[in-house]
Amino acid sequence: MKRLLSGIKPSGDLNIGGYGGALRQYVKLQHDYESFFFIPDYHAVTVYQDPKELHERTRDVAALYLAAGIDPGRSTIFLQSQVPAHTELGWLLETQAHFGELKRMTQFKEKSEGKDVVSSALFTYPVLMAADVLLYQATHVPVGDDQKQHLELTRDVAERFNKRFGLTFTLPEPIIQDIGSRIMGLDDPGKKMSKSNPNQNSCVLLMDSPDDIRRKFSKAVTDSEGQVRHDWEQKPAVSNLIEIYSVFADEEIAVIERRYEGQGYGVFKKELAEVVIQKLLPIQDKYRQLVDSSELDRILIDGAKRAADVASDTLLAAKKAMGFVTF
Ligand code: AQP
Numbered sequence: 001m002k003r004l005l006s007g008i009k010p011s012g013d014l015n016i017g018g019y020g021g022a023l024r025q026y027v028k029l030q031h032d033y034e035s036f037f038f039i040p041d042y043h044a045v046t047v048y049q050d051p052k053e054l055h056e057r058t059r060d061v062a063a064l065y066l067a068a069g070i071d072p073g074r075s076t077i078f079l080q081s082q083v084p085a086h087t088e089l090g091w092l093l094e095t096q097a098h099f100g101e102l103k104r105m106t107q108f109k110e111k112s113e114g115k116d117v118v119s120s121a122l123f124t125y126p127v128l129m130a131a132d133v134l135l136y137q138a139t140h141v142p143v144g145d146d147q148k149q150h151l152e153l154t155r156d157v158a159e160r161f162n163k164r165f166g167l168t169f170t171l172p173e174p175i176i177q178d179i180g181s182r183i184m185g186l187d188d189p190g191k192k193m194s195k196s197n198p199n200q201n202s203c204v205l206l207m208d209s210p211d212d213i214r215r216k217f218s219k220a221v222t223d224s225e226g227q228v229r230h231d232w233e234q235k236p237a238v239s240n241l242i243e244i245y246s247v248f249a250d251e252e253i254a255v256i257e258r259r260y261e262g263q264g265y266g267v268f269k270k271e272l273a274e275v276v277i278q279k280l281l282p283i284q285d286k287y288r289q290l291v292d293s294s295e296l297d298r299i300l301i302d303g304a305k306r307a308a309d310v311a312s313d314t315l316l317a318a319k320k321a322m323g324f325v326t327f
Contacts, residue, residue, distance in 0.1 A: 004033035005138040007080070010057035011128075012195025014064055015203035016276065019142035020180035020247040027069040029142060029175070035075040036307060037065055038138050042080050042087065043129070047111070047196070049254040059291055062300055064206060067286035078303035080132065089131035090124075092318055096161050106149060110174070113203045130154035134207035135311040137170040145182040146192060148174055165321035169314070180247040186220035189236035196214040207284055210277045216271040217241075228260035228268045238265070245272050248279045 002169040006026060008018050026037055039061050044054060058079060064078055080086050088153050102108065105126055111117040119130075133141055133154050141151055151174045185191045185202035193203045221237045229235060230242045230253045245256050245268075260268045289298050319326050 002033045002139050003036070003170075004029055004138060004140045004142065005036040005133050005136045005172075006142045007038040007040045007132070008065075009040050009044045009195070010054060010061045011047070011049065013057070014061060014206045015076065015193055015195060016194030016244060016248075017144075017183040017203065018195070019068070019151060019206055020183045020244065021177075023065065023068050024180070024247060025142045025177055026065070026075075029140075030070060030075045030088065033140060035070075036138070036310075037070055037075055037077050038080050038083075038307070039065075039078070040080045040129075040132065043125055046119055046125045050229065060207075060287075062285070063287045063291040063296055066290055066299070067283045072299045072303065076291070076303045076306045077299055078307040079300055080301070082304035083311050084309050085135055085315040086128065086131055086306065089135055089315050089318060090128040091312075092190065092300065092322065093127050093131050093134070093157050093161070093257075096157050096164070097124075097130070101153060101156065102126060103152070107141060107146060108132045113268065126150045126153050127157065127326070128156045134158055134169040135314045136307075137310075137314060138172045139170055140175050141172045142175040142177075145176065148176065161318070161321075168317050168321050179243050179253070183244060184236065184240040185242075189240045195221060204276060206280060207287065208280075210273075210281075213277050213280070214270070217269045217276070220261075220269065222265045222269075226264050226265065228257055228265070230257060241269070245275055248272075249275045280297055315321050 006022060008014065008022055014023075029035060039058055041054065041058050060078065062079070063300050070077060074167065089194055104122055108123055108126075111122060130153060133151070143151055145223065151172065151305070154170050158171055162168055183193045185193050185197060185199075186204070187199055187202045191202070193196070197203060201216055201219055204213055208216070220241060222241070223237055225235065228238060230239045232239045242253055242256055245251070246253050249256070318325060
């Protein structure tokens with residue numbers, strides 16, 4: 001049986017990067033895998049989150065999962081903090097992860113750079129991510145480009161555990177899509193579009209109004225060549241916009257290049273904004289219906305129960321394998 005786990009942190013308002021790199025894929029993959037889509041709220045607090053905002057954003061992400069098309073009848077949707085096995089296995093796996101390998105994680109280096117103080121949770125969070133995945137014996141994990149290294153760590157820790165204590169965990173494979181696996185900021189194609197970027201113009205939010213979307217794309221950086229051509233080396237900003245178009249219109253890059261040949265960036269950016277707006281409007285409508293509904297609560301409560309059933313079996317197996325007294 002192929003089983004999948006993935007999630008999006010409620011660390012900021014969801015943007016089209018998370019949609020292209022994760023959510024859109026979840027909606028497709030749920031038909032081919034037994035899927036667990038969680039909201040890693042414990043990961044979000046590795047950097048400070050305002051409590052009220054964390055609360056609201058956690059519901060937002062859950063509502064957006066559903067609004068984008070994740071079917072709770074088919075997939076399990078739950079909050080990480082509602083399934084205590086995650087932190088418990090996280091601790092057990094910390095005994096197997098090496099300080100040196102955590103120090104090599106590029107995301108930690110990036111997120112701690114220039115900061116006087118960083119939480120120790122930011123340092124160890126890749127181990128909690130390993131626990132998230134291994135608890136469900138996931139065979140596959142859809143990840144954006146930047147999470148590849150964390151999944152490799154997950155495999156290393158699982159392999160080490162299995163060798164030392166006997167076969168307990170399935171080694172997961174990454175699923176990385178070609179287009180949309182790394183959507184870059186609209187203001188700087190050298191930086192990933194990120195929830196935590198304070199520059200409002202760097203990203204289009206899933207809940208942005210049509211006018212804001214139009215304005216943000218019209219301001220997006222391009223280059224002086226004036227040709228809608230996909231070439232990451234020479235034309236990263238335009239290539240990024242073409243990829244966003246491709247993700248939202250579900251069209252091949254070559255088709256988009258042909259359509260805008262000789263038309264310059266003005267027309268292309270205008271139409272790109274409309275393509276994104278058309279995709280987001282129905283998602284925004286559904287989100288509004290769901291976000292404060294008791295239906296959302298019911299789905300999350302039910303999801304946590306279903307998740308805990310699977311997770312507790314793996315946790316028990318891991319504890320027994322390590323020699324803990326269990327009853
Ligand atoms: N810009 C992006 N392009 C493609 N994929 C992306 N993902 C996030 N941003 C992009 C993918 O979405 C999944 C969930 O990510 P996450 O929210 O859990 O973590 P993140 O990658 O750290 O997201 P952010 O937006 O950069 O959050 P902050 O700023 O809070 O750290 C992952 O598979 C991710 O690759």
